[in-house]
Amino acid sequence: MRKLFLLLALSLTSINAFAETPEEKGLAIAVEADRRDLGFGDFTADMLMILKNKQGEESTRVVRVQNLEVKDDGDKSLSIFDEPADVKGTTMLTYSHKVEDDDQWMYLPALKRVKRIASDNKSGSYMGSEFAYEDIGSQEVEKYTYKYLRDEVIEGQPCFVVERYPVNKNSGYKRQVTWIDKAEYRPWKIDFYDRKDSLLKTLTIKGYKQYLKKHWRPDEMFMVNHQTGKSTLLKWSNYKFHAGLTDADFTQESLKRAR
Amino acid sequence: MMKKSCRAGFVRLILSVACIAGVQPFAHAAELEERRPLSLPEAGERTALPLSDPRGRERFMPTDTRKKESERLRGVPIDAGKWSGFVALESRLFAQEALFPEQSGTQSSFVLQPEYYKKWDGGKQSFTFVPFYRYDQRDPERTHFDVREFTWLNVGKRHEWRVGIRKVFWGVTESQHLVDIINQTDLVENPDGEDKLGQPMINLALIRDWGTLDLFVLPGFRERTFPGPKGRLRLPLLVDTSQTRYESDQKWRRVDLAARWSHTLGDWDIGLSHFAGTSREPLLLPVLSPLGFPVALAPYYPLINQTGLDLQYAAGSWLWKLEAIYRSGFGPKSYAASTAGLEYTLSGVFGTGMDLGLLAEYLYDERGKRATTPFQDDVFAGMRLGFNDVQSTEMLMGVIFDRTTSGRFYNVEASRRIGNNWKLNLEARAYAGLPPTDILYGLRKDDYFQLELARYF
Numbered sequence: 001m002r003k004l005f006l007l008l009a010l011s012l013t014s015i016n017a018f019a020e021t022p023e024e025k026g027l028a029i030a031v032e033a034d035r036r037d038l039g040f041g042d043f044t045a046d047m048l049m050i051l052k053n054k055q056g057e058e059s060t061r062v063v064r065v066q067n068l069e070v071k072d073d074g075d076k077s078l079s080i081f082d083e084p085a086d087v088k089g090t091t092m093l094t095y096s097h098k099v100e101d102d103d104q105w106m107y108l109p110a111l112k113r114v115k116r117i118a119s120d121n122k123s124g125s126y127m128g129s130e131f132a133y134e135d136i137g138s139q140e141v142e143k144y145t146y147k148y149l150r151d152e153v154i155e156g157q158p159c160f161v162v163e164r165y166p167v168n169k170n171s172g173y174k175r176q177v178t179w180i181d182k183a184e185y186r187p188w189k190i191d192f193y194d195r196k197d198s199l200l201k202t203l204t205i206k207g208y209k210q211y212l213k214k215h216w217r218p219d220e221m222f223m224v225n226h227q228t229g230k231s232t233l234l235k236w237s238n239y240k241f242h243a244g245l246t247d248a249d250f251t252q253e254s255l256k257r258a259r
Numbered sequence: 260m261m262k263k264s265c266r267a268g269f270v271r272l273i274l275s276v277a278c279i280a281g282v283q284p285f286a287h288a289a290e291l292e293e294r295r296p297l298s299l300p301e302a303g304e305r306t307a308l309p310l311s312d313p314r315g316r317e318r319f320m321p322t323d324t325r326k327k328e329s330e331r332l333r334g335v336p337i338d339a340g341k342w343s344g345f346v347a348l349e350s351r352l353f354a355q356e357a358l359f360p361e362q363s364g365t366q367s368s369f370v371l372q373p374e375y376y377k378k379w380d381g382g383k384q385s386f387t388f389v390p391f392y393r394y395d396q397r398d399p400e401r402t403h404f405d406v407r408e409f410t411w412l413n414v415g416k417r418h419e420w421r422v423g424i425r426k427v428f429w430g431v432t433e434s435q436h437l438v439d440i441i442n443q444t445d446l447v448e449n450p451d452g453e454d455k456l457g458q459p460m461i462n463l464a465l466i467r468d469w470g471t472l473d474l475f476v477l478p479g480f481r482e483r484t485f486p487g488p489k490g491r492l493r494l495p496l497l498v499d500t501s502q503t504r505y506e507s508d509q510k511w512r513r514v515d516l517a518a519r520w521s522h523t524l525g526d527w528d529i530g531l532s533h534f535a536g537t538s539r540e541p542l543l544l545p546v547l548s549p550l551g552f553p554v555a556l557a558p559y560y561p562l563i564n565q566t567g568l569d570l571q572y573a574a575g576s577w578l579w580k581l582e583a584i585y586r587s588g589f590g591p592k593s594y595a596a597s598t599a600g601l602e603y604t605l606s607g608v609f610g611t612g613m614d615l616g617l618l619a620e621y622l623y624d625e626r627g628k629r630a631t632t633p634f635q636d637d638v639f640a641g642m643r644l645g646f647n648d649v650q651s652t653e654m655l656m657g658v659i660f661d662r663t664t665s666g667r668f669y670n671v672e673a674s675r676r677i678g679n680n681w682k683l684n685l686e687a688r689a690y691a692g693l694p695p696t697d698i699l700y701g702l703r704k705d706d707y708f709q710l711e712l713a714r715y716f
Binding site: 051053059085086087103111112113116118121122123124125127128172248251252257259 | 414715
């Protein structure tokens with residue numbers, strides 16, 4: 001009798017374990033990925049964008065990025081544009097939020113003017129590239145709902161394949177399929193499906209390096225638009241964690257003088 | 260590629276200087292160079308290099324040691340300045356025959372605006388120099404030189420000093436800028452009045468939890484520029500700047516004062532400002548001939564007090580904007596004026612990645628017909644189109660409609676990058692239905708189309 005009870009209890013626990021729905025598992029993976037990157041504090045990095053059109057013509061953008069982790073909210077970030085030359089000195093400040101619209105300001109050096117940007121433009125192109133603002137912004141767990149699909153090995157790495165659905169109605173996507181490696185919970189590939197649910201873009205991420213023995217950051221992000229044939233290669237370099245940034249470096253004042 | 264090799268050269272330079280300063284042990288220096296030969300920060304950030312190695316020893320140091328080391332490093336003067344800027348050719352084509360025989364149907368000019376920038380002290384101090392020169396083919400008054408910027412900046416933890424010649428912009432609306440008052444308008448540049456002359460100033464910004472308080476001491480007044488007899492876009496009577504008069508006995512030497520508090524509270528941006536000093540806007544008084552006919556206009560700069568409010572609220576695709584001023588000392592009576600409006604942005608219009616911004620503003624001036632600006636009871640409607648393409652193509656179209664006189668002012672601006680370093684700017688302006696009582700009446704024959712090709716460096 002006792003044995004039977006134990007058996008029953010055991011089987012119940014295993015049923016419980018199996019009872020984790022694909023949605024719960026998807027969310028758990030996202031939460032774990034987020035947890036593993038907590039506590040980066042702040043970092044600066046250089047970003048080189050190479051935009052390529054269907055004919056293979058290239059143009060480049062050079063941006064320096066500063067990022068500050070904000071407890072219980074989205075990150076703050078400040079971007080300084082160095083190239084092309086006509087936008088040199090333009091800076092952009094973003095206070096991202098978990099669910100609500102981000103706050104965003106742009107400083108135009110020729111006019112010495114700080115302009116607030118209407119905050120719900122998620123799907124707009126970032127500097128004419130194939131990256132939308134929502135692709136490049138701070139990735140918060142709360143910005144999506146999730147569904148675990150399957151396990152799959154890509155480039156020799158066992159990955160979770162998780163589908164996620166943007167919460168914000170202004171998102172340009174119906175869903176995204178993400179490949180996240182089981183070892184370190186880093187995204188390696190994302191398929192973006194537009195509002196009509198046709199495949200729009202694919203992002204592949206390469207060259208992860210670990211900083212402060214904890215935080216993984218990639219060297220390259222390559223976005224290809226299947227519908228237009230255009231692509232954008234984003235090369236990251238010069239990551240510096242704990243650069244000593246504080247809230248004071250993410251104000252409209254600092255926006256005006258950053259360069 | 261050249262940049263890379265230069266950078267590698269810089270490493271050696273930095274390291275040798277750092278060693279002289281007794282900061283960087285040789286062993287570590289060599290290790291550092293080996294590890295990150297090509298990923299150096301830009302020239303301006305060089306002093307921060309040894310501190311910033313993400314895997315270096317730096318993060319294992321106790322905080323106070325780290326601080327001391329960074330302080331010592333900041334004293335090393337190894338930042339090189341950088342030049343940038345642009346040159347441009349501009350051509351204006353006027354649609355109608357000029358009002359006066361000395362004016363021409365076309366007007367071309369050349370402009371050069373280099374910029375020198377240098378920062379040191381770990382970015383806590385910087386120096387900016389922006390000279391400006393325009394040569395105009397027709398109007399000697401438009402051929403002019405100015406120092407747009409010559410500033411030393413010092414950033415503290417909770418304050419910032421800016422000393423020198425600078426430009427400051429305050430405000431949120433698009434059709435006119437009432438609150439913006441620190442700089443004088445460089446009117447010969449463009450009739451829209453958005454170009455400004457450099458203003459000498461000492462500016463202290465106090466950055467606190469309750470917002471930013473900017474205090475300004477403004478020594479030295481700049482006179483507004485006006486087109487000469489050969490220039491278009493001018494009043495029928497010429498402004499004679501040799502007859503400029505001031506209310507203040509100290510004339511242009513008077514030291515003016517200004518302050519502004521600004522703060523961001525979630526979706527709200529708010530600014531409250533006050534200016535006390537010589538008005539940037541002149542009263543234009545007729546100069547009479549011995550027979551009593553007006554032959555010219557003389558600028559008169561009175562002493563004014565102006566309090567300004569600018570307010571902006573962001574809600575989804577909507578931006579709500581308000582600017583209001585109260586000015587005394589300018590003319591016989593104190594008055595209020597304001598601009599209020601909104602901007603609605605549609606993203607991804609026409610099934611493309613384009614943004615469409617719709618703008619509407621109401622322009623009000625309490626003085627009504629006696630207002631010294633053309634916008635006393637006017638409505639502005641406009642449209643901004645951002646193509647979000649590789650060339651950053653943009654277009655702004657708008658009309659300001661005078662509800663009292665039915666006069667209309669049309670404006671189109673567009674720009675597009677060509678390659679990586681060129682930019683084409685287009686501008687078209689037209690005036691319609693202006694009655695003789697409208698201030699803009701003198702411009703009724705001055706509809707124009709302008710093309711500017713700029714090369715950035």
